[in-house]
Amino acid sequence: MTKRKIQAPCTEGVSESIGFLLIFTLMMAGIGLVTLYGYPLLMQQQTSADEQIMEKNMIVLQNDVKSLAYKTVPYKETSLKIGGGALTIYNSHHTPPASKITIRDANGVIFVTDFRSGDLTYSSASANTEVSLQNGAVVKRQNQGSVMLAEPRWFYDGQTKTLVINLVNLTSNGLMARDGIGTVQMALGETRFDNYDTTGLVPIYLTYTPDSVKDYSVAWDNYLRQTLGMSRNSGTPGSGTGQPLEYELPQTSRLVIKQYEVIIRSL
Amino acid sequence: MARLNDDAQWIVLMGFIVSFALFFIAILINQSTIVGQTTAEAVSEFPKTDIREVRGMIIQSEFLGDENDKTNVQREIRNLSLSRHNAVVEFSSSPPAGSDPYTHIEMHYNNGVTAYNETWRSE
Numbered sequence: 001m002t003k004r005k006i007q008a009p010c011t012e013g014v015s016e017s018i019g020f021l022l023i024f025t026l027m028m029a030g031i032g033l034v035t036l037y038g039y040p041l042l043m044q045q046q047t048s049a050d051e052q053i054m055e056k057n058m059i060v061l062q063n064d065v066k067s068l069a070y071k072t073v074p075y076k077e078t079s080l081k082i083g084g085g086a087l088t089i090y091n092s093h094h095t096p097p098a099s100k101i102t103i104r105d106a107n108g109v110i111f112v113t114d115f116r117s118g119d120l121t122y123s124s125a126s127a128n129t130e131v132s133l134q135n136g137a138v139v140k141r142q143n144q145g146s147v148m149l150a151e152p153r154w155f156y157d158g159q160t161k162t163l164v165i166n167l168v169n170l171t172s173n174g175l176m177a178r179d180g181i182g183t184v185q186m187a188l189g190e191t192r193f194d195n196y197d198t199t200g201l202v203p204i205y206l207t208y209t210p211d212s213v214k215d216y217s218v219a220w221d222n223y224l225r226q227t228l229g230m231s232r233n234s235g236t237p238g239s240g241t242g243q244p245l246e247y248e249l250p251q252t253s254r255l256v257i258k259q260y261e262v263i264i265r266s267l
Numbered sequence: 268m269a270r271l272n273d274d275a276q277w278i279v280l281m282g283f284i285v286s287f288a289l290f291f292i293a294i295l296i297n298q299s300t301i302v303g304q305t306t307a308e309a310v311s312e313f314p315k316t317d318i319r320e321v322r323g324m325i326i327q328s329e330f331l332g333d334e335n336d337k338t339n340v341q342r343e344i345r346n347l348s349l350s351r352h353n354a355v356v357e358f359s360s361s362p363p364a365g366s367d368p369y370t371h372i373e374m375h376y377n378n379g380v381t382a383y384n385e386t387w388r389s390e
Contacts, residue, residue: 056299070353070378155379157355164355164379193350256349 047127050084054122057082058131058138059150061120061184065136068188069168069260070153079183085124087184088177089264092118092169098134099216100209101167103257105202111194111257118170120184120264121214132216136168139219144238146219156228161253163228168260178267189261196255204249206230212242221245312380317352321376325358326387329372354378 057080064076090098098119103111119134129142136152156163171189198204206224210217221237224230224247235245249255324344331337341358348356360372369388376383 072351153353153379155377157377157382159375159377160355160357162355164349164353166353195346195349256355258350258353 047084047124051124051127051129051131053081053083054085054087054124054131055138055140055149058120058122058133061133061186062136062138062150064184064186065133065168065262066153068186068262069136069166069191069258072188074188076186077183079181081181082122082179084126085122086177086179087120087122087182087267088175089120089170089172089267090118090175091172091264092116093171094118094175096211096213098132098211098214099220100207101135102207102209103165103204104207105198105204107202111196111204111255112167112259115167115259116169117167118172120170130214132214134170134216136166137219137223139216141214141216141219144215144218144240146216146238148219148223151223151227154228156250156252161251162256163249163252163254164256164258166258166260168262170262170264172264176264176267182267184267185265187263187265189263191261192259194257196257197253198255199253201251204252204255205233206247206249207244208247209244210237210242212240215240215242217245314352314354314376314378314381317348317354317378318376318381318383321348321352321354321356322374322385322387325356325372325374329360329370348376352378 057078060078060080064078067073068076093116097116099117101115101117102113105111117135119132121130121132123130129140131138131140131149137148138150139146139148141147152166152168154163154165208217208220208224210220215238217237217239221232225232229250230247233246233248235243237245321344325341328337328340328344331340345356348354355375355377357375358372360370362370369390371389372387374383374385374387
């Protein structure tokens, strides 16, 4: 007995049952905390991760559309995973349209009438947000607020005073939707190319009519005014009323309007 | 009584370092959406062959004998670049004059992502 005391003096006062209780309490507290607070947090993270993944996927799809339209690639295919929501194609004949674009000049010459882009929309099941690929741009919406994640390729060349407007419309055989893993197959349809000489100093107007429910007008308003330097004549973006917004184009001596049809073969 | 052996403290330290490294990598992956897009665009969108093609055509067209052909060909170069390459192309030339024995061509190319300007001189 005396020998043992000398060998292990530091085990004095150590009780197995108290140790067991301590460890047990710690474990239970840990599990409790994770279930009560960690799990809801994790679910929230999962939703936002699903959304971010879809934002990324939409940009990939936008690049596909770019290849089809601007590089005259005939066909593109992309596999993607759609989580926490559904990807739906509302083609350009779908009513109500996501948006309508009309371009005309002050003399009443009409360049484009009621162009409907159609859109490829991801609606999140729980977060109440939508990410949409429309008219060559990727936009995100929550209620009436919206933001443009990737811009379409419209551009103004200052040296030649040329404004190039690329309108992309999505068509498909009816309404299609997909959840889970799927392949988006796209093909290039008809294209149209118009080149107008606009040196006559007549103002040109672009009218953007949003849908009253799926209202992406804030994103488009920002893009048209900040990036392309247009000025807004009438209308309020994000009003949710579906009222048209009218913009005046910057001074151009040449207006190029290109229209592309992208056919969604399957989702 | 055995002394406390602390030779393996580095294992704990490594644990810390590795976890911090993982944390930073996670932040990087999180940012990859934006970075991926910009990089992909920069690499795949640079129209090297388009610019070369158009540049070659412009220079060739400048030495066409017939004035009428030249006007037609140059108009078609502008139209084709717009319709096929989605690019605005503009160019003008000045023939040899006075003490300057060279032809100069000013070229401008813009496809919304890349803009390219060049003053070419025949030598």
